[in-house]
Amino acid sequence: MAIGSKQHASATESDSVRGAKVMVDLATGVLTGAAVETIVRRIRDMKGVYRNEEARRSLDQNKVVYSVQGFYPVSEGQEGGLFWGTTFLAPGMVDDEYFMTKGHYHAKRSRGEFYLTLAGHGALILMDEKRKTVFEPMSHNTLHYVPSHTAHRVANVGDCPLTFLACWPSDAGHDYEALTKERFSRRLRNVGGIHVLVEER
Numbered sequence: 053m054a055i056g057s058k059q060h061a062s063a064t065e066s067d068s069v070r071g072a073k074v075m076v077d078l079a080t081g082v083l084t085g086a087a088v089e090t091i092v093r094r095i096r097d098m099k100g101v102y103r104n105e106e107a108r109r110s111l112d113q114n115k116v117v118y119s120v121q122g123f124y125p126v127s128e129g130q131e132g133g134l135f136w137g138t139t140f141l142a143p144g145m146v147d148d149e150y151f152m153t154k155g156h157y158h159a160k161r162s163r164g165e166f167y168l169t170l171a172g173h174g175a176l177i178l179m180d181e182k183r184k185t186v187f188e189p190m191s192h193n194t195l196h197y198v199p200s201h202t203a204h205r206v207a208n209v210g211d212c213p214l215t216f217l218a219c220w221p222s223d224a225g226h227d228y229e230a231l232t233k234e235r236f237s238r239r240l241r242n243v244g245g246i247h248v249l250v251e252e253r
């Protein structure tokens with residue numbers, strides 16, 4: 053038998069082949085397919101995220117800060133599955149802070165995550181359980197591992213949209229609440245044209 057001929061024959065039978073549910077454009081990060089879900093976060097949704105709440109209120113409340121396209125092949129919370137998403141984070145400032153994601157711990161703290169930057173310039177801000185906050189610079193092709201038990205948020209420090217892919221366990225969940233109480237120990241701020249982490253007072 054010719055190598056692979058049998059496998060090839062069965063692979064063309066319609067009951068053994070199925071198309072991908074989602075396509076990823078690796079140039080733009082855009083996901084397409086009926087299974088893709090999108091959430092949008094606007095300035096009005098970012099109450100309490102920035103240090104200067106008055107500056108946030110003075111901006112156009114409809115302005116989109118970021119959107120996330122996701123592919124969630126199993127139910128949220130189900131053990132053993134994986135989720136996939138693209139975050140599109142606009143450039144912009146609220147006083148001296150950059151447009152950024154809300155940030156979260158995974159509800160199941162033992163769960164980690166991967167980020168892969170496609171475009172733009174950003175900072176992945178990570179805070180461990182001892183409240184030590186650091187950031188990893190993000191740019192085209194940088195791969196970032198978000199360890200377990202680590203709060204994470206992304207800031208866009210450039211002039212262009214920041215786009216990154218993410219993959220995380222389906223039972224990770226999101227805990228935003230914890231960060232509304234204890235917050236990140238340091239904030240990324242523009243000080244003299246440079247982005248630096250400044251102690252939260």
Ligand code: S6P
Binds near residue numbers: 137153155205220226
């Ligand atoms: C999910 C993953 C990302 C974020 C997205 C928005 O675990 O970390 O898909 O959900 O970047 O950030 P946030 O903090 O608003 O969920």
Ligand code: ZN
Binds near residue numbers: 156157220
């Ligand atoms: Zn996450």
